[in-house]
Amino acid sequence: KFVPPSPPKLPILGNLHQLGILPHSSLRDLSSKYGPVMLLHLGRLPTVVISSAEAARMVLKNHDLNCCTRPSLVALGRLSYNYLDISFSPYGDYWRQLRKLCVVELFSVKRVQSYRFIREEEVVSLIHSISPFGSSSPVNLTEKLFSFTASIIVRMAFGKTFQQSGFNNINDRFEEMVREAMGVLGSFSASEYFPYVGWIVDRLTGLHGRIERIFHKLDGLFEQVIDDHLNPGRTRPDGHEDIVEVLLRIQKDGIEFGEAPLTKNGIKAVIMVRLFLAGVDTNAATVNWAMAELARNPRVMKKTQDEVRTFAGKNGRVTEDEIDQLQYLKMVVKETLRLHPPAALLLPRETMSYFRINGYDIHPKTLIQVNVWAICRDPRYWQNAEDFFPERFSDSSIDFRGQHFQFLPFGGGRRSCPGMNLATRIVELALANLLLCFDWKIPLGMKGKLVIDMEEAAGPSLTVSKKTALHLVPVDRRSLEDHME
Numbered sequence: 001k002f003v004p005p006s007p008p009k010l011p012i013l014g015n016l017h018q019l020g021i022l023p024h025s026s027l028r029d030l031s032s033k034y035g036p037v038m039l040l041h042l043g044r045l046p047t048v049v050i051s052s053a054e055a056a057r058m059v060l061k062n063h064d065l066n067c068c069t070r071p072s073l074v075a076l077g078r079l080s081y082n083y084l085d086i087s088f089s090p091y092g093d094y095w096r097q098l099r100k101l102c103v104v105e106l107f108s109v110k111r112v113q114s115y116r117f118i119r120e121e122e123v124v125s126l127i128h129s130i131s132p133f134g135s136s137s138p139v140n141l142t143e144k145l146f147s148f149t150a151s152i153i154v155r156m157a158f159g160k161t162f163q164q165s166g167f168n169n170i171n172d173r174f175e176e177m178v179r180e181a182m183g184v185l186g187s188f189s190a191s192e193y194f195p196y197v198g199w200i201v202d203r204l205t206g207l208h209g210r211i212e213r214i215f216h217k218l219d220g221l222f223e224q225v226i227d228d229h230l231n232p233g234r235t236r237p238d239g240h241e242d243i244v245e246v247l248l249r250i251q252k253d254g255i256e257f258g259e260a261p262l263t264k265n266g267i268k269a270v271i272m273v274r275l276f277l278a279g280v281d282t283n284a285a286t287v288n289w290a291m292a293e294l295a296r297n298p299r300v301m302k303k304t305q306d307e308v309r310t311f312a313g314k315n316g317r318v319t320e321d322e323i324d325q326l327q328y329l330k331m332v333v334k335e336t337l338r339l340h341p342p343a344a345l346l347l348p349r350e351t352m353s354y355f356r357i358n359g360y361d362i363h364p365k366t367l368i369q370v371n372v373w374a375i376c377r378d379p380r381y382w383q384n385a386e387d388f389f390p391e392r393f394s395d396s397s398i399d400f401r402g403q404h405f406q407f408l409p410f411g412g413g414r415r416s417c418p419g420m421n422l423a424t425r426i427v428e429l430a431l432a433n434l435l436l437c438f439d440w441k442i443p444l445g446m447k448g449k450l451v452i453d454m455e456e457a458a459g460p461s462l463t464v465s466k467k468t469a470l471h472l473v474p475v476d477r478r479s480l481e482d483h484m485e
């Protein structure tokens with residue numbers, strides 16, 4: 001028997017106490033001692049943590065089929081209507097059908113292209129919201145970016161903004177709802193880890209109540225949206241088939257998902273988990289980290305701005321057509337995803353059958369976490385790994401499409417992210433326009449210094465975000481130019 005190395009564990013808790021407040025970082029430290037294939041016991045759950053590109057290749061390529069199901073975790077189960085969503089559904093016919101739906105319908109090149117006008121309109125609103133009159137006080141970019149990505153996803157999914165849908169009150173609470181949901185999804189639920197008694201702990205810590213509360217809030221919203229779509233007098237403000245419409249059409253066509261047509265809960269699960277919980281926060285966090293890195297790296301900021309201002313934005317805005325000219329900006333996005341992959345440990349997988357990695361036995365029903373955050377900062381693959389240096393991608397074929405195992409911000413294999421194209425379009429467009437329209441300054445901090453805190457937010461969440469909101473001072477280029485004329 002060849003069991004992967006494990007750190008010493010406590011009775012009952014196993015290694016849970018060693019995860020710390022930033023599990024990806026604690027796991028990197030542990031793996032430097034116990035190796036790239038390490039076995040932890042999270043309560044009763046055996047978990048293999050992968051921390052090298054070679055081992056990631058084994059898991060996501062060579063043995064992808066052995067470990068491409070997802071574990072049935074409590075919070076994931078509730079928020080995905082009992083695993084009816086694509087990301088958390090077990091591997092099988094239902095998942096395969098949903099995955100096909102994503103590739104062919106929801107995130108196909110054509111569909112993503114058809115929502116281009118939404119992204120371009122929302123980027124204009126973002127720019128207006130930052131500086132309508134060229135004022136130069138600090139803005140909370142984190143907040144603005146969240147509203148920006150949320151508006152895009154809401155319009156793609158529902159065909160309308162919250163205001164147009166008559167849900168004015170939702171807009172303000174939406175960020176809170178998404179954060180709450182991401183929090184419970186990333187929480188360690190005791191029911192998972194401790195058989196028989198775990199559920200009592202979850203009730204005592206309030207996790208059970210939090211899951212139920214957030215589930216009902218979001219469920220009520222989606223119920224209203226679906227009813228609204230079923231109203232025969234409904235008009236399309238955006239003039240395009242939105243995602244709820246696509247899902248209702250597929251349901252009506254009676255296409256089988258597993259053994260039955262898509263149910264209403266299935267529709268809600270797809271909108272809930274995939275669009276809202278994965279589409280909003282990940283994109284917002286990426287643009288936010290990119291702006292934070294640029295603000296503290298003036299050389300890179302200037303070089304990116306020069307490129308954007310030379311090759312794009314002749315009409316005052318960068319359009320999606322122009323993005324392909326912006327090769328350096330694309331490297332900036334890659335470098336951001338390398339240092340700050342929003343899903344630091346990917347989404348958990350579970351093994352379905354026995355296999356071996358590096359000579360170690362991996363048994364069925366083992367949780368697999370790939371620490372892409374650690375791999376992306378590993379000096380064995382990256383020179384000056386902690387530095388923000390986009391040029392490292394200039395003469396390199398490395399990309400994030402799942403074939404380069406040292407760089408997997410979107411995962412790899414069968415369960416890799418199908419929203420990758422949409423995500424990169426949103427991120428690149430936002431960044432290009434923020435850099436075209438404004439120069440950015442760091443506000444003076446409490447101690448009179450120009451500093452940006454790059455700490456990661458502790459606590460449970462599926463997305464690694466910046467701990468403190470990013471405040472920057474926008475200097476409106478157009479007002480500067482007007483002033484000079």
Ligand code: HEM
Pocket residue numbers: 086087088099102274275278279280282283286341342343346347348409410411412413414415416417418419420422423424
């Ligand atoms: C910067 C933005 C994003 C990042 C970094 C990201 C990253 C990821 C990662 C790491 C996974 C898990 C891969 C694995 O387990 O191997 C994933 C899964 C997934 N992502 Fe994304 N994602 C992003 C944006 C989006 C968007 C915008 C959508 C759609 C609106 C989306 C849809 C999905 C879906 C459906 C899955 C589940 C796939 C499955 O289990 O079969 N993602 N994503």
